[in-house]
Amino acid sequence: MATLIEDVRTRAVVRPPDEAPRKRRRRLQTESSRPAGVGTYIAVIIAVGLFGVPFVWILLASIASPTQFSQGAEGLLDVSWDFSNYIEAVTRINFGAYTMNSIILSTISAVLSTATSALVGFAFARLRGKGQNFLFLIVVATMMIPSIVLLIPTYILFSRMGLVGTYWPWVLWGLAGLPYLIFLFRQFFTAIPLELEDAAIIDGCGWWRIFFTIFLPLAKPVILTSLLLSFTWTWGDYLAPALLLNYDNTTLAVATASGYLDPRGNGLPTIQAAGAVLYLLPVVIIFLFAQKQFMGSSVSSGVKG
Amino acid sequence: MSSTTLAPVAAAGDTRGRGWRRYRSRTFYLFASPWIIGFVLLTLAPITYAFVVSLTNFDGVSPIWRFIGFRNYVEIITSDPGAWASLIRTIVFTIIVVPLSVAGGLALALLVNRRIRARGVVRAIFFVPSVVPVVAVAIMWRLIFNRDAGLLNLIIGWFGADKVTWLADPYAFYALIIMTLWGLGGGMIISLAALQDVPVELEEAARIDGAGNWRVIRHITIPMISPVLYFQVITGIISTLQMLVQPLLLAETSSIAASANVPQSSTLFMVEVYNEFFYNQRFGYGSAMLWIFFVFILLLTLGLQRLSKRFVFYQVAAGGDD
Numbered sequence: 001m002a003t004l005i006e007d008v009r010t011r012a013v014v015r016p017p018d019e020a021p022r023k024r025r026r027r028l029q030t031e032s033s034r035p036a037g038v039g040t041y042i043a044v045i046i047a048v049g050l051f052g053v054p055f056v057w058i059l060l061a062s063i064a065s066p067t068q069f070s071q072g073a074e075g076l077l078d079v080s081w082d083f084s085n086y087i088e089a090v091t092r093i094n095f096g097a098y099t100m101n102s103i104i105l106s107t108i109s110a111v112l113s114t115a116t117s118a119l120v121g122f123a124f125a126r127l128r129g130k131g132q133n134f135l136f137l138i139v140v141a142t143m144m145i146p147s148i149v150l151l152i153p154t155y156i157l158f159s160r161m162g163l164v165g166t167y168w169p170w171v172l173w174g175l176a177g178l179p180y181l182i183f184l185f186r187q188f189f190t191a192i193p194l195e196l197e198d199a200a201i202i203d204g205c206g207w208w209r210i211f212f213t214i215f216l217p218l219a220k221p222v223i224l225t226s227l228l229l230s231f232t233w234t235w236g237d238y239l240a241p242a243l244l245l246n247y248d249n250t251t252l253a254v255a256t257a258s259g260y261l262d263p264r265g266n267g268l269p270t271i272q273a274a275g276a277v278l279y280l281l282p283v284v285i286i287f288l289f290a291q292k293q294f295m296g297s298s299v300s301s302g303v304k305g
Numbered sequence: 306m307s308s309t310t311l312a313p314v315a316a317a318g319d320t321r322g323r324g325w326r327r328y329r330s331r332t333f334y335l336f337a338s339p340w341i342i343g344f345v346l347l348t349l350a351p352i353t354y355a356f357v358v359s360l361t362n363f364d365g366v367s368p369i370w371r372f373i374g375f376r377n378y379v380e381i382i383t384s385d386p387g388a389w390a391s392l393i394r395t396i397v398f399t400i401i402v403v404p405l406s407v408a409g410g411l412a413l414a415l416l417v418n419r420r421i422r423a424r425g426v427v428r429a430i431f432f433v434p435s436v437v438p439v440v441a442v443a444i445m446w447r448l449i450f451n452r453d454a455g456l457l458n459l460i461i462g463w464f465g466a467d468k469v470t471w472l473a474d475p476y477a478f479y480a481l482i483i484m485t486l487w488g489l490g491g492g493m494i495i496s497l498a499a500l501q502d503v504p505v506e507l508e509e510a511a512r513i514d515g516a517g518n519w520r521v522i523r524h525i526t527i528p529m530i531s532p533v534l535y536f537q538v539i540t541g542i543i544s545t546l547q548m549l550v551q552p553l554l555l556a557e558t559s560s561i562a563a564s565a566n567v568p569q570s571s572t573l574f575m576v577e578v579y580n581e582f583f584y585n586q587r588f589g590y591g592s593a594m595l596w597i598f599f600v601f602i603l604l605l606t607l608g609l610q611r612l613s614k615r616f617v618f619y620q621v622a623a624g625g626d627d
Contacts, residue, residue, distance in 0.1 A: 036419040044416055044427055052430050054445045054487065057456050061448050072454040120340040128326070129333030135341070142348055144606060146547040148575055149599050150348060152582055153355035153592065156365070176343020207332045236438030238550050257440045257554060269451065272444050280441035287436045288429060 061273035062086065069270050085274035092271065093259035095252075095278075101245075102235055102252040105170050110231040112174025113181060114223060120177050121185025122211050126197065136186075143179045148239070155243045165246045170234070181226045188222045189215055228290055232283050252279050352599070359592035366586070377593035388594060391577040395546055398478070398573060402485050403541040407534055410492030415522065417493070418500050428497075435491035443554035446484040447472065450555075472555065477571040481552055485545070492537050499533035500526065535617045539609060546602060549575035574598060 036044075060076045061069055062085050068075035089095065123129075124136050158164055192215065200210050216223075241251040256279045260272045334341075359377055363370040381388050417428045434442070449456045450471035458468045471480045503526055511521050527534070552571040567576050578598070581591035 036421045040416065040419055040421060044421055047413060047416065048427060048430050051434055054449055057448055058445045069454050073459045116339045119336050123333050123336035127329050127333035127336060129330040132333060135337065138344065144543060146543060146599065146602055148547045148549050149595050150351050152595065153351035154347065156588065157351055157354055172347060175339055176347050177340045182340060238440050253438060253440045269448060273448060276441040276444040280437050283436055283438055284433055287433065291429065
């Protein structure tokens with residue numbers, strides 16, 4: 001596993017600023033791709049249809065009336081631009097409060113886990129200690145432990161400690177750092193040339209100052225990636241808030257999944273659609289704006305968020 | 306494993322005094338301590354705790370429980386048809402989903418690596434499904450799978466087929482597969498990056514020797530990016546085996562405790578575990594299932610690691626320039 005990850009790492013796009021392989025890469029890429037033929041375009045159009053249709057369908061459903069929706073395609077292809085589902089989606093549940101909860105939790109997770117992961121990543125990249133290689137092997141191995149296998153016992157432990165219903169679990173998870181992000185920072189810091197810290201050490205800098213004044217400023221792109229990734233992970237997470245929070249302080253994920261019901265407990269599809277669109281929009285916007293940034297990082301470790 | 310990347314730092318350290326090395330070592334443990342403490346408390350402790358609980362008949366609430374040794378494990382293995390059926394279902398699910406999503410991701414990557422119009426937009430359309438939060442994904446697909454108003458039944462209706470209740474047995478299994486495959490764009494991005502590292506000269510040389518598109522892909526491209534494909538297979542297997550939230554949400558479970566509503570055909574192993582915990586309140590029994598699963602995944606990963614040496618081509622010499 002370790003050699004494998006090392007190998008994937010060599011393809012990392014997140015690189016120290018002094019290397020500039022991007023230019024070379026782009027040249028290679030244009031050379032390797034000859035102009036596409038008709039067959040390619042047919043395949044692309046079919047695939048775009050397959051992957052894009054669920055988006056079109058949910059948008060249609062979100063502006064349809066319940067009767068139009070129940071008529072199926074005839075009704076949906078005939079929808080008028082009616083945003084009452086959206087109004088219903090934000091008023092039927094306490095949408096603003098749930099959004100706030102999601103933002104608070106995601107920010108706690110993002111800030112804490114990025115800060116800790118940078119620190120730990122730096123330690124593994126730049127410092128030496130006894131048993132360090134073994135510890136790093138554990139970091140890599142924990143990326144492979146099924147997270148669900150951990151979550152349920154964690155839930156039992158936290159409920160015994162009285163932490164269920166509070167935001168403390170996210171603070172603790174954040175303070176511990178995330179193996180994936182530790183790995184990301186470690187890769188970045190490892191590739192920075194030695195001379196940089198040598199000069200600082202000769203000038204009498206301690207490791208803390210080296211970390212804060214030299215390495216951290218260089219790592220801005222990685223910090224941004226890490227913040228975006230961890231923010232969207234917590235935003236999109238369903239199981240942890242469903243298990244660990246109460247109905248009034250839970251996140252938008254849980255509220256969207258279970259809030260849009262009629263009095264008999266049946267789902268309201270058109271309002272669910274509108275709620276889901278509102279809920280997924282921030283994540284999609286973040287990823288579209290930071291596409292390059294994110295794609296690079298997802299490559300560097302190959303783990304999907 | 307990290308000797309090459311770590312070497313420069315270590316070498317420099319040797320030129321300095323012992324006190325400096327001790328300072329550096331102390332700083333290492335100071336900097337790494339948040340993770341070390343976190344690992345012990347948030348990973349090691351829960352998994353050990355799960356093991357201890359698995360030896361009891363703890364039900365989650367009642368203070369009266371006792372050690373029953375390995376009785377839970379024996380019961381799961383010898384007399385729990387539900388556990389076995391869901392395990393086999395999960396393995397079948399993984400065997401279907403993982404190869405399809407890795408191959409599909411590679412196919413998409415090959416497509417968008419060509420010089421096509423609006424390449425950025427096309428890539429985004431393939432990629433975005435893999436970042437959409439799972440709750441929204443489930444709501445989207447419930448609309449598509451809706452019996453009366455869904456798109457899928459409309460399409461199969463054009464071909465004269467009858468309406469299918471997609472979210473009930475036995476079709477829920479296939480619905481889950483379709484929904485999972487929709488997210489394969491995450492793998493596409495990884496394959497795409499690997500494709501862009503394949504030396505053009507190799508492909509050009511093969512073409513000059515008369516190889517067609519397919520043969521270039523089969524004999525040059527795939528071997529060159531095999532480490533990345535293998536990586537996707539491993540992580541894909543691990544994440545697919547532990548799938549839980551998708552079947553729960555696809556079944557339109559309105560409350561978290563009502564997870565027994567998941568149709569049997571989409572009750573994967575983790576759903577079964579989940580039911581034991583939160584529906585049957587058998588925390589000890591569920592913990593034992595978790596541990597069996599944990600060991601199962603561990604052994605599988607090690608086994609695949611052994612096997613991989615025969616299939617995966619590691620580019621040793623040429624890797625240095627990157």
